[in-house]
Amino acid sequence: MYIATQENLAAFVERARSSSVLAIDTEFLREKTYYAKLCLLQMATDDEVVIVDPFEMDDLSVLAPLLTDERIVKLFHAAGQDLEIILREVGVLPRPVFDTQIAAALLGHTQQIGYAALVHAECGVSLKKIDSFTDWSRRPLSASQRDYAADDVVYLPRLYAGMRAALEEKGRLHWLDHDFEELSDPARYEANERERFRRLKRVSQLSRRQLSAAREVAAWRELEAQRRDVPRKWVVTDEQIVEACKREARTIDELFMVRGLSDRLSTKDARAVVSLISSALSTPPDTWPELDRCGKSEPNVDAELDLMSALVRLRAKENGIAFPTLASHDDLARVARGYREGVDLLRGWRRAIVGEELLELLDGRLALSLDGGLKVERREGPGAA
Structure with a gap:
C-alpha cells in the first residue's frame, strides 16, 4: 500500500498497534545536504506492507506512539542510519529494536552481511537490486522502485522469526540485549x-x-x-x-x-x-588534544596480540561467530595494553566467550600450545592466580 495522505498514515498507525512486529527501512539522499533527506519510509507488520511518501506528509510525529510501543518489536537491517533519520524526522527512537545484521553475526554469517545476501541465505530468495542507486526524490515512483522499496521490509519479519528461534536454540538471544539497547540510546546520535x-x-x-x-x-x-x-x-x-x-x-x-x-x-x-x-x-x-593512537610511550604488544588473536580465532570458530564480531583489533590492542574499562570485548557475551580467558592469558594463567590444533591449558604454579 502506498501512503500519500496524512489520514491514511494515521489509519495505518492504528492498524499496526495490534501487530507483534514492525519492520522499518528508509530511502534517503544526502549527496547534496548535511542532513539526510528522507525520501521514503517503508514499514511492514504481521499483515501488511506500506510505503510512506514523506513529501506528502504534514507531520510524521503521528508515528511516535507506534515506534515507542514496547509491545511491538521494531525490525531493522543495519539500523544506524535509519534510526538517525527517524530521530530527526519523528523526534523519537524506536524501541525495542532487533537488528538482523547484528544478529546474523552470532549465527555464523560474515560481519556486516548485506540485506540481500542475508535474505538469500535465510529465505532462499534473490532480490532484484536494479534500483539500488535510483533517485528516490523523483516523483512519480516507478513500479520497480516501489517493489524494491517494499522488498527491503517484506522479508524482515520472516528473518526475525527464524533468527530469533536459532538464537534461542543456541542460548544466545539475550546476548544482544545490550547491543540493541544501545541502538535506542539518543546519546549515540548526538554529534560532538x-x-x-x-x-x-x-x-x-x-x-x-x-x-x-x-x-x-x-x-x-x-x-x-x-x-x-x-x-x-x-x-x-x-x-x-x-x-x-x-x-x-x-x-x-x-x-x-x-x-x-x-x-x-x-x-x-x-x-x-x-x-x-x-x-x-x-x-x-x-x-592541546591527543589522537587515540599508539604513542611512543605505549608498550609494543605484537607478541601479546598474536597469542590473543589465536585464542579469539579458536573461540570464534567453535561458536560460529565472525572473528571481527567477537573481538575487534582495536579492542584486542587496548586490552593488551592494560585497558579494562569501556572495552566491548570485556562486556556481556563477548567477555563470557573469550574476554575472561584473554585476561587470564595476559596474566599467565592460561597457556597455548599446538597438539593437532590449538590447545588451551590452565597453568599451575607461580603464574596462576
Whole structure:
C-alpha cells in the first residue's frame, strides 16, 4: 500500500498497534545536504506492507506512539542510519529494536552481511537490486522502485522469526540485549563537533599544537555545514583543514596559500578561520588534544596480540561467530595494553566467550600450545592466580 495522505498514515498507525512486529527501512539522499533527506519510509507488520511518501506528509510525529510501543518489536537491517533519520524526522527512537545484521553475526554469517545476501541465505530468495542507486526524490515512483522499496521490509519479519528461534536454540538471544539497547540510546546520535577533528583525513600529520587548531577549524566547519545544510566538504575539505593547520596560517594571505581555499571561503569566513587557528596555536600545551593512537610511550604488544588473536580465532570458530564480531583489533590492542574499562570485548557475551580467558592469558594463567590444533591449558604454579 502506498501512503500519500496524512489520514491514511494515521489509519495505518492504528492498524499496526495490534501487530507483534514492525519492520522499518528508509530511502534517503544526502549527496547534496548535511542532513539526510528522507525520501521514503517503508514499514511492514504481521499483515501488511506500506510505503510512506514523506513529501506528502504534514507531520510524521503521528508515528511516535507506534515506534515507542514496547509491545511491538521494531525490525531493522543495519539500523544506524535509519534510526538517525527517524530521530530527526519523528523526534523519537524506536524501541525495542532487533537488528538482523547484528544478529546474523552470532549465527555464523560474515560481519556486516548485506540485506540481500542475508535474505538469500535465510529465505532462499534473490532480490532484484536494479534500483539500488535510483533517485528516490523523483516523483512519480516507478513500479520497480516501489517493489524494491517494499522488498527491503517484506522479508524482515520472516528473518526475525527464524533468527530469533536459532538464537534461542543456541542460548544466545539475550546476548544482544545490550547491543540493541544501545541502538535506542539518543546519546549515540548526538554529534560532538569538537571531536570531529579526529576523523580528518591525514590528521596524523599534525603535531599536538597544530591539532588544537584543527579541532577549532573542524568544529567551525561542522556548525557551518549544519547551518547551510550542505556536505561538510562543500565548506572546506579535510585536506584543506589539515594543510592550513600544518602551515599554521595566521593571516588570510597565508590561509589562501592552501589550494582551493580562496574559491571556497568568503573574506568573512577566512577571517574567522585564521582567527581560530591563531588563537588555538597560542593556547598552553596542557590544552592541546591527543589522537587515540599508539604513542611512543605505549608498550609494543605484537607478541601479546598474536597469542590473543589465536585464542579469539579458536573461540570464534567453535561458536560460529565472525572473528571481527567477537573481538575487534582495536579492542584486542587496548586490552593488551592494560585497558579494562569501556572495552566491548570485556562486556556481556563477548567477555563470557573469550574476554575472561584473554585476561587470564595476559596474566599467565592460561597457556597455548599446538597438539593437532590449538590447545588451551590452565597453568599451575607461580603464574596462576
